[in-house]
Amino acid sequence: MPKITFIEHNGTPHTVEIALGKSVMQAAVDNNVPGIDADCGGECACATCHVYVDAAWLPKTGLPVEGSQEASMLSFAAVTQDDSRLSCQITVTQALDGLVVRMPEGQH
Amino acid sequence: MNAPVHYDAAQEEARLDAASVALSEIDVSDPKLYQNDVYHPYFARLRQEDPVHYRKDGMYGSFWSVTKFKDIMAVETHPEIYSSDAKLGGISITDRPMEFRRSSFISMDPPRHDDQRKVVSPIVAPANLNNMSDVIRERVCRVLDSLPRNEPFDWVKLVSIELTTLMLTTLFDFPEADRHLLTYWSDVATQDVNAGGIVDSEEKRLEILTEAVRVFTAMWHERAAKPPGYDLISMLAHGAATKNLVNDPAEFLGNLTLLIVGGNDTTRNSMSGGLWALCKHPAEYQKLRDNPALVTSMVPEIIRWQSPIVHMRRTALMDTELGGKQVRKGDKVVMWYISGNRDEDSINNPNDFIIDRARPRHHLSFGFGVHRCVGNRLAEMQLITLWEEIMKRFPKIELLEEPERIYSNFIHGISRMMVRIPA
Numbered sequence: 001m002p003k004i005t006f007i008e009h010n011g012t013p014h015t016v017e018i019a020l021g022k023s024v025m026q027a028a029v030d031n032n033v034p035g036i037d038a039d040c041g042g043e044c045a046c047a048t049c050h051v052y053v054d055a056a057w058l059p060k061t062g063l064p065v066e067g068s069q070e071a072s073m074l075s076f077a078a079v080t081q082d083d084s085r086l087s088c089q090i091t092v093t094q095a096l097d098g099l100v101v102r103m104p105e106g107q108h
Numbered sequence: 109m110n111a112p113v114h115y116d117a118a119q120e121e122a123r124l125d126a127a128s129v130a131l132s133e134i135d136v137s138d139p140k141l142y143q144n145d146v147y148h149p150y151f152a153r154l155r156q157e158d159p160v161h162y163r164k165d166g167m168y169g170s171f172w173s174v175t176k177f178k179d180i181m182a183v184e185t186h187p188e189i190y191s192s193d194a195k196l197g198g199i200s201i202t203d204r205p206m207e208f209r210r211s212s213f214i215s216m217d218p219p220r221h222d223d224q225r226k227v228v229s230p231i232v233a234p235a236n237l238n239n240m241s242d243v244i245r246e247r248v249c250r251v252l253d254s255l256p257r258n259e260p261f262d263w264v265k266l267v268s269i270e271l272t273t274l275m276l277t278t279l280f281d282f283p284e285a286d287r288h289l290l291t292y293w294s295d296v297a298t299q300d301v302n303a304g305g306i307v308d309s310e311e312k313r314l315e316i317l318t319e320a321v322r323v324f325t326a327m328w329h330e331r332a333a334k335p336p337g338y339d340l341i342s343m344l345a346h347g348a349a350t351k352n353l354v355n356d357p358a359e360f361l362g363n364l365t366l367l368i369v370g371g372n373d374t375t376r377n378s379m380s381g382g383l384w385a386l387c388k389h390p391a392e393y394q395k396l397r398d399n400p401a402l403v404t405s406m407v408p409e410i411i412r413w414q415s416p417i418v419h420m421r422r423t424a425l426m427d428t429e430l431g432g433k434q435v436r437k438g439d440k441v442v443m444w445y446i447s448g449n450r451d452e453d454s455i456n457n458p459n460d461f462i463i464d465r466a467r468p469r470h471h472l473s474f475g476f477g478v479h480r481c482v483g484n485r486l487a488e489m490q491l492i493t494l495w496e497e498i499m500k501r502f503p504k505i506e507l508l509e510e511p512e513r514i515y516s517n518f519i520h521g522i523s524r525m526m527v528r529i530p531a
């Protein structure tokens with residue numbers, strides 16, 4: 001199974017495994033990784049699974065499509081950056097094995 | 109004041125009525141259902157038998173009731189189909205006369221909504237929340253330490269109103285000595301004209317709120333002339349999308365009432381409703397005493413249990429299908445958060461109050477999608493601080509009688525709740 005590393009805002013890393021086809025958000029929730037709240041449960045409706053994608057991985061995850069629900073919800077999240085994604089909208093593929101994402105200061 | 113009807117008898121009567129009344133006659137818009145706390149059996153029947161329910165010519169006109177979590181989520185995430193626009197009726201089931209329909213960013217659709225919301229949202233960004241945490245805790249301690257011991261008092265007045273109104277003075281940088289005005293305007297903004305209160309017409313409401321506009325307009329001009337500050341009025345006065353808002357008194361008032369009500373009524377009623385829930389569930393109260401660290405998962409559960417906003421309304425912009433029903437362009441669509449929060453298909457054991465749920469934030473009380481409550485983490489922080497400090501001081505607070513609730517199908521409000529803290 002692909003591995004994903006979540007790095008908390010304070011620098012603490014968590015590497016977890018997740019089945020193909022699931023979302024990156026699910027990997028965090030299933031493994032109790034702190035800092036991913038995922039209030040809506042993966043409906044792209046709350047922006048509380050916000051992550052910053054590591055620069056090396058951005059070409060593989062891509063950025064939210066302009067005008068998409070993800071782009072719209074992200075625009076209301078606090079402390080967004082150019083590499084911001086909602087992790088419920090990143091589907092785990094073999095190509096993402098080793099993915100590194102960082103957590104923002106807070107989710108809301 | 110309306111005295112509470114005998115609580116248990118009223119529950120039983122509602123259970124029987126909800127089971128026997130014709131589906132087409134069920135009208136969940138009746139504010140008395142909320143005032144008497146007897147709405148649950150009607151929603152339970154709708155969720156079971158007719159989850160997207162059309163009520164023709166109800167107390168608040170004809171409308172669709174959306175009662176299940178997933179259907180509510182579908183409405184929330186499609187603002188291009190389900191509009192919040194004030195001119196179409198906005199976000200409340202009450203169709204106000206056109207001249208009293210006031211725009212604000214909650215009753216706007218993208219993209220204008222987005223531009224205005226983004227001006228104020230930084231006030232509740234994580235760094236700002238951290239900055240506010242000390243002042244919130246200091247106030248909570250002050251208020252709790254001043255409470256009477258071993259004698260009855262009204263929790264709503266001395267705790268819930270006091271704390272949430274003080275929070276508003278911080279958010280608006282409003283003079284603390286005049287804080288009662290904020291509570292007053294908040295109540296005036298939401299009161300049902302048939303509730304028997306001071307607001308018996310839309311004209312009367314506007315007359316009182318015009319005074320709020322006057323006060324805030326003066327504040328606005330003063331702050332617009334100074335460098336940007338960290339309060340909502342200064343942020344609006346300096347924000348690119350809102351800097352001319354003061355010149356449109358109706359929209360200015362719309363946004364003021366949104367921020368005052370949003371930052372006040374809701375958390376106020378969760379502060380009261382949380383204590384009520386614990387007193388009605390002594391085993392959970394004991395669980396909290398045994399492990400006060402459960403406060404962090406209890407608070408979202410309190411917010412689910414209270415469902416401080418009963419419903420939000422949308423208006424269909426086109427013909428569409430929802431839960432197997434054919435919704436027509438122009439139809440009024442009402443999302444009953446208070447029902448979706450008890451939906452057994454989305455929440456385990458939804459009719460139990462459980463302070464240590466695994467995923468307690470999976471509830472509808474803050475809404476979802478682009479209109480999701482901007483202050484949701486601030487609300488949680490206030491409630492968490494309150495309960496942390498309560499548990500440090502008072503092992504037990506006793507509920508002396510059933511609380512009095514307000515006549516409203518929009519704000520799920522508790523107006524009076526007599527309690528006692530044993531000496």
